[in-house]
Amino acid sequence: MTVSGTSAAPLRVLYSFPHAIGAPGIGTTALQQVVALRRAGAVVVVVCASVAPGVALEDTITTLVIAGRRIPHRAFGRIDDALAFHDRRVARMLRGGGFDVVHTWPSGALRTLLAAQSTGVLGTRESPNTHTAHAYAVARDEALRVGSPSVRGQSHHPNPRRLAREEAEFRAARLILVPSERVSETFVEAGVDEAKLARHRYGFDPAVFHPIGRTDDGSRPFTAVFAGSAEPRKGLHYALEAWRRSGIGADGRFRILGRFAPGYRERLGSLLEQPGVEVAGFSDDLAGEFRAADVLVLPSVEEGSALVGYEAQACGCVPLLSRSAGGQFRPGLDGFLHEDRDAETLAEQLRLLHGDPGTLRRMRESCLDGAAALTWDAAGVRMLEIFSAALGR
Numbered sequence: 001m002t003v004s005g006t007s008a009a010p011l012r013v014l015y016s017f018p019h020a021i022g023a024p025g026i027g028t029t030a031l032q033q034v035v036a037l038r039r040a041g042a043v044v045v046v047v048c049a050s051v052a053p054g055v056a057l058e059d060t061i062t063t064l065v066i067a068g069r070r071i072p073h074r075a076f077g078r079i080d081d082a083l084a085f086h087d088r089r090v091a092r093m094l095r096g097g098g099f100d101v102v103h104t105w106p107s108g109a110l111r112t113l114l115a116a117q118s119t120g121v122l123g124t125r126e127s128p129n130t131h132t133a134h135a136y137a138v139a140r141d142e143a144l145r146v147g148s149p150s151v152r153g154q155s156h157h158p159n160p161r162r163l164a165r166e167e168a169e170f171r172a173a174r175l176i177l178v179p180s181e182r183v184s185e186t187f188v189e190a191g192v193d194e195a196k197l198a199r200h201r202y203g204f205d206p207a208v209f210h211p212i213g214r215t216d217d218g219s220r221p222f223t224a225v226f227a228g229s230a231e232p233r234k235g236l237h238y239a240l241e242a243w244r245r246s247g248i249g250a251d252g253r254f255r256i257l258g259r260f261a262p263g264y265r266e267r268l269g270s271l272l273e274q275p276g277v278e279v280a281g282f283s284d285d286l287a288g289e290f291r292a293a294d295v296l297v298l299p300s301v302e303e304g305s306a307l308v309g310y311e312a313q314a315c316g317c318v319p320l321l322s323r324s325a326g327g328q329f330r331p332g333l334d335g336f337l338h339e340d341r342d343a344e345t346l347a348e349q350l351r352l353l354h355g356d357p358g359t360l361r362r363m364r365e366s367c368l369d370g371a372a373a374l375t376w377d378a379a380g381v382r383m384l385e386i387f388s389a390a391l392g393r
Contacts, residue, residue, distance in 0.1 A: 011387055013037060013044045014099045014121075018063075018086040018108030020070075021048040022055030026128055029202060029307065030105065031055065036203070036380025042387075045099075047090050049073070049082070063089045080161065083108035091115040101387045104173070106132075106166055113172035122390050124198075125173035128304040130186040130324075132166045138302040142232040148263045156233060156302070175390055177383070179305035180326030198386045201328055202305050203376035209314040211368055214291045216316075216361075221276075222252040222354045223293040225317070227286055227308045228300075231261035235299035235322060238343045240271035242299070245347035248354045249276035255293070257283045290315035294360060295353060300325040301340045310374045313367040318360065320349050328374060334366045 015034055022031040030048070034057065037044050049064040051057055063086045064071040073082035091111040094102055101122045104112050109125055116123030129135050139156035170176060170192060177200045178184045184197050224243070228234050236256065243254050253276045265272070272279060283289055286308065290296070296312035296319045305326030309319050319335035321327040322342075331337040338345040353360045372378070 008393055011042045011100045011384065011391070011393070012098060013042050013387070014090070014094060014102040015044050015046045016086075016090045016102060016104045016109065016112055017046065017048040018083045018105060019048070020050045020052045021046065021057065021060070022052035026105070027052055029128065031057065032203065032205065032376040033103075033380065033383065036376045037384060038380075039377055040380040040384040042384055047086075047093060049086055061093075080107070080165075084111075087111045094121060095119060100391060103177075104169070106169070107162060109169045110165060110172055113169060116174070117172065122175070122387060123173050124175045124177055124387070124390075125169055127176050127178050127183060127187070130183050130302055130304065131170075131190045131192070132163050133190055134186040135302050136163065139233040142235075142301050146232050146237055146264070146267050148232055148261070148267045175386070177386065180303075180328075182324050182326060183304055198390075200383050200386055201374075201379050202307055202310060203374055203379035204307070204310040204314045204371075206314065206371075206375055209287050209290070209311045211291065211314075211316040213288075214316050216364075220292065222248065224252065224254045224295045224297050224320075224350065225257055225289055225293045225312075226254070226297050227257040227283070227289065227312075228298065228306065229261065230256065230258045231264055233300065233302040234258075235301050235341070236264075237268060237271065238299040238322075238341055238346065239297045240268060240274070240277065241343040242297070242346035242350060243277065244271065244274055245343060246350040246354070248350060249274050252276050252354055253278055254297070255280050255289065257281070257286070257289060286311060287315055290317040293317045294364075295320050295350070297346070297350075298322065298325045298327075299338065299340070299343070299346060313374060314371045316364045316368050318353065318363045318367060320346060329367070329370070334363060334370055 017030045020027050034044050034046055046060040050062050050070045073079045076082040087108045094115045099121055102116050103124045105126045113123040135156055136158045175198045178197050179201055188194050226239050230236050255278045257280050259282050290312045296317050299322040301324050303325045309327045312319055319327055322340050324340050329335040336349040
């Protein structure tokens with residue numbers, strides 16, 4: 001599929017990723033974007049720090065690999081210095097010409113985006129989370145609420161140097177790609193011109209996430225899952241409070257899939273000891289977990305657009321998400337939305353779906369009917385549409 005038209009030459013995109021592409025987390029997002037952009041008709045050259053083991057990706061240049069050996073970011077003394085080294089390499093490539101678009105990622109993009117300005121290339125910047133200042137403030141406040149302060153080195157621990165650099169990147173970018181309405185709102189609240197924001201979306205891999213093998217035959221109890229990093233900003237404490245208020249623990253189960261941030265598990269205390277709660281830890285088979293579950297519970301107070309929401313829907317697992325979780329579904333049809341920190345509404349949603357199999361079945365079927373619009377390929381088409389429109393194609 002292509003959006004570039006039959007007569008125009010395909011867009012040439014320089015894709016800059018200052019980490020290991022294909023690694024878990026944002027590395028997977030970056031890899032899927034590259035593959036989807038190519039399927040949509042773009043010519044994409046990737047410049048990344050390294051390529052994750054087991055990943056094969058053509059037209060890739062690595063900036064932190066020498067003689068086949070990966071140089072860890074910490075070898076530079078500071079991670080910031082490794083990101084800056086990558087950024088300088090990409091900026092030099094861009095000045096060599098031959099590209100229509102350069103797409104960049106946080107903290108390793110400023111020189112590249114300034115080079116894009118000077119060469120007339122469309123410079124775009126990924127924003128996988130809310131505006132950095134907002135993310136820091138919300139993560140800090142939520143950690144204080146539960147008495148589990150963040151520590152240096154965690155992803156959302158306040159870092160003035162990083163904040164200044166990312167705000168400079170926001171100013172230098174011609175477009176900032178935002179994956180949800182809530183993310184867009186935080187940029188506008190921070191004074192960024194709304195015309196600079198472009199709404200795209202993330203996706204799921206249908207080869208992995210699909211409903212084949214679902215267990216909806218009554219052989220298991222009503223099952224809710226939380227999937228993600230167990231830290232205050234992800235709102236697991238609200239999910240557990242909602243589970244308590246719902247009163248369905250006696251014949252339901254709530255599986256927690258993810259690693260706990262330091263000190264957070266201890267602060268949850270008796271909430272983890274409720275009937276039905278199972279602390280399963282990190283899972284490398286999320287698709288299997290979603291196929292064996294009825295609902296995904298994700299009450300984040302700070303998020304970009306959680307990939308687990310897309311993946312759960314593709315498996316027929318109904319999402320119950322906070323507004324800040326960045327879900328891509330039709331509230332009341334494919335899933336339920338609740339306001340941030342609203343454990344009571346979430347409890348009501350759990351009670352409803354636990355007690356009304358017909359509604360649960362209809363919402364599950366609606367999830368599956370709409371899944372085709374949420375694949376990575378669909379996301380790639382949207383991303384290329386954004387680039388093409390900005391270039392007047």
